[in-house]
Amino acid sequence: NHPSLKAGGERVSIAQALLEIKKAEQRPSLDLEGGVGYLSGESVRPLSVIGGIGEEETGRRKASGRYYQSTVSIEVPIIKEGAFLGQTSSSVQQARFGLLEKEWKNRLLRREIALKVAEAYIDLLKNLKAIKIHERVAASFEANYNLALVKFDKDLISRNDLLIAEVQLAAARRDLSIARLIYRRSQKALAGSMGLDNNDRYEINIEDIPGPIAPFHPLEDLVAIAQANHPGVRAQQFKVLESAEEVGRVQSEKYPLLSLLIHYSIADNFAPPVNDQW
Numbered sequence: 001n002h003p004s005l006k007a008g009g010e011r012v013s014i015a016q017a018l019l020e021i022k023k024a025e026q027r028p029s030l031d032l033e034g035g036v037g038y039l040s041g042e043s044v045r046p047l048s049v050i051g052g053i054g055e056e057e058t059g060r061r062k063a064s065g066r067y068y069q070s071t072v073s074i075e076v077p078i079i080k081e082g083a084f085l086g087q088t089s090s091s092v093q094q095a096r097f098g099l100l101e102k103e104w105k106n107r108l109l110r111r112e113i114a115l116k117v118a119e120a121y122i123d124l125l126k127n128l129k130a131i132k133i134h135e136r137v138a139a140s141f142e143a144n145y146n147l148a149l150v151k152f153d154k155d156l157i158s159r160n161d162l163l164i165a166e167v168q169l170a171a172a173r174r175d176l177s178i179a180r181l182i183y184r185r186s187q188k189a190l191a192g193s194m195g196l197d198n199n200d201r202y203e204i205n206i207e208d209i210p211g212p213i214a215p216f217h218p219l220e221d222l223v224a225i226a227q228a229n230h231p232g233v234r235a236q237q238f239k240v241l242e243s244a245e246e247v248g249r250v251q252s253e254k255y256p257l258l259s260l261l262i263h264y265s266i267a268d269n270f271a272p273p274v275n276d277q278w
Contacts, residue, residue, distance in 0.1 A: 001194060001195035001196055002113050002194065002195030003195055004109060004113065004195075005106070005109060005110060005113060005195070008102075008105065008106040008109050008110075009106065011102050011105075011106070012099070012102045012103055012106055014102075015095070015098050015099040015101075015102040015103075016099055018095050018098065018099075019092070019095040019096055019098075019099050021095075022089075022091045022092045022094075022095040023092055023095075025080075025091070026077060026080060026083075026085075026089055026092060027077075028074060028075065028076040028077070029074070029075050030072070030073075030074055031071075031072070031073045031074075031075070032070075032071075032072050033070065033071045033072075033073075034068070034069065034070035034071070035068070035069060035070075036066065036067070036068040036069075037066070037067060037068075037069075038064075038065070038066050038067075039063070039064065039065065039066075039067060040063075040064035040065075041062065041063075041064070042062055042063075065269050066269065066270055067267060067268065067269045067270070068267065068268060068270070069265065069266070069267040070265065070266055070267075071263055071264065071265040071266075072263065072264050072265075073261065073262065073263035073264075074261070074262045074263075075259055075260070075261050075262075076259060076260040076261075077257070077258075077259050078258040078259060078260060079255070079256065079257060079258040080257055080258075080259075081249060081252040081253070081255070082251075082252035082255040083252070089249075089252070090245050090246075090248040090249035090252055091245075091249050093245045093248075094242050094245035094246055094248075094249060097238045097239075097241045097242035097245060098238075098242050100238040101235050101238040101239050101242060104231045104232075104234040104235035104238060105231070105232075105235045107231040108230075108231035108232045108235060111231065113193070113195075116193040117190070117193045117194055119193075120186065120189045120190040120192075120193040121190060121206075122209065123186050123189065123190075124183070124186040124187060124189075124190050124206060125206055125208065125209065127179065127182050127183040127186045128183060128206050130179045130182070130183075131176070131179045131180060131183055134172065134175050134176040134179045135176060137172050137175070137176075138169070138172040138173050138175075138176045140172075141165070141168045141169040141171075141172040142169055142172075144165050144168065144169070145165040145166055145168070145169040148161060148162050148165035148166075149162065149165075187204075190204065262278075263278075264276065264277070264278055265277045
């Protein structure tokens with residue numbers, strides 16, 4: 001439910017789509033084009049103007065009428081961004097490293113959110129235990145006050161002692177009310193860390209958490225494990241690789257482009273024969 005995780009998932013999806021786009025740019029492409037129109041006038045191409053006649057004219061310079069035209073073309077990129085057809089270009093590698101960076105950042109975000117949920121849960125558990133303690137303290141002071149009230153009625157203690165017992169009971173009840181307010185606030189904090197609105201209806205069973213069973217590793221081992229496996233470190237590594245591929249992509253722009261382009265067109269003035277061209 002957490003909105004940050006949903007946003008992280010969308011960033012990963014965007015990076016995946018960008019990788020597919022970069023891969024598609026390296027593949028052969030098929031284009032289809034078609035249209036109809038109306039043409040009236042003389043040829044305005046330089047060769048026709050200089051030669052005094054149209055290239056395809058048969059004795060007349062002006063023409064008018066409707067026509068249709070359609071073209072299919074195939075382009076095969078042989079060399080693009082310094083990579084031959086079938087090789088992985090710098091832009092594809094850059095997009096791939098960008099996707100890996102987003103995925104590791106999302107893993108890091110998941111761990112951070114899980115840690116916040118755990119912290120809020122522990123805080124809620126502590127506040128629940130505090131309420132129980134304050135309830136026992138308030139019950140104890142209430143019993144002391146009732147006993148002091150009985151003693152005062154029998155003239156066994158002074159009014160000052162009775163007032164002291166009453167003040168202690170009031171202070172214990174005030175502390176209990178504050179503990180309950182803090183507990184309700186920690187409930188909202190836990191709901192917020194889980195990505196839930198405070199108005200959501202949910203039920204969470206608070207259970208005690210056992211202490212650590214396995215012994216801790218030496219600090220040097222923990223640092224080495226973190227450097228090898230921490231999502232933040234891995235994300236930064238892929239960020240560096242992505243930047244290096246960006247440099248390679250810019251450098252590849254100095255190389256020539258080589259493509260094989262094949263096209264076939266047909267055109268007609270709605271009267272046979274049909275003209276075609278390779």
